Amino acid sequence: MTQPNCSHICSSYHQAIEFIGKRWVGMIIYTLLAGPKRYYEIHAAIPGISDRLLTERLNELVDAGLINKKFIDSSIKKVEYELTPNGLAFQEVIQSIQKWIDLCDFEQITKK
Amino acid sequence: MTQPNCSHICSSYHQAIEFIGKRWVGMIIYTLLAGPKRYYEIHAAIPGISDRLLTERLNELVDAGLINKKFIDSSIKKVEYELTPNGLAFQEVIQSIQKWIDLCDFEQITKK
DNA sequence: ACATCAACTTACAATTAGTAAGTTTTAAGG
């Protein structure tokens, strides 16, 4: 599977995992799996995230094509975010992470 | 799937994705899927990682129970790292990430 | 005995994240 000096697959995997591993990205996508949400709803659903980082991560996710930003009633202050097909497809990654957590009792891992 | 105010599953998922999302963690596990490796071999297989962070991440992964550290010939300077069963199980997460990358043409996403 | 290599450490600079306060539209109440 892995060549000593890794190439195409390895480097795109590297890029991908560093991108989706950026702080809060996983949680934001997870939250939007339940359907489109307003900015303040996402904020409320993710305890601990700050305005600054939420805005930044949302913009990055929009740039990456995983999220769409919609202005409701063409108003600047009524925004809705929703997953694109690529963002939705990420659900399967989340499910495999959840399976892995169950399998290896992750709570115990982080409680040391 | 997701309740408005997320609970047990959500928070362990959060912990898990923040942990595996820490810089280089994904790459280190990926590299060790090919079998046990010496410190310098892991270092060589992951372009860009520094000594400092490699040591730090390896220690964290050992603490989390995803990697075993073995001293060869009981020498301090001959070390081998290998995945534990929990670490190995992470392979399925990696595979789902790779499927997702193929599906959504990730190269294009990061090249903006 | 000397140089070299593996596996770290340490010190410090640069980047990224967290905190808190301020802005600007929009909507709602009196």
Place this chain on the structure above:
DNA sequence: CCTTAAAACTTACTAATTGTAAGTTGATGT
């Protein structure tokens, strides 16, 4: 309408994490 408040950001600044580069320690090889 005039004021207040909320949504969706910005900005300025502090704290934490990462990157860089050099140094340390204990084998190994010649």
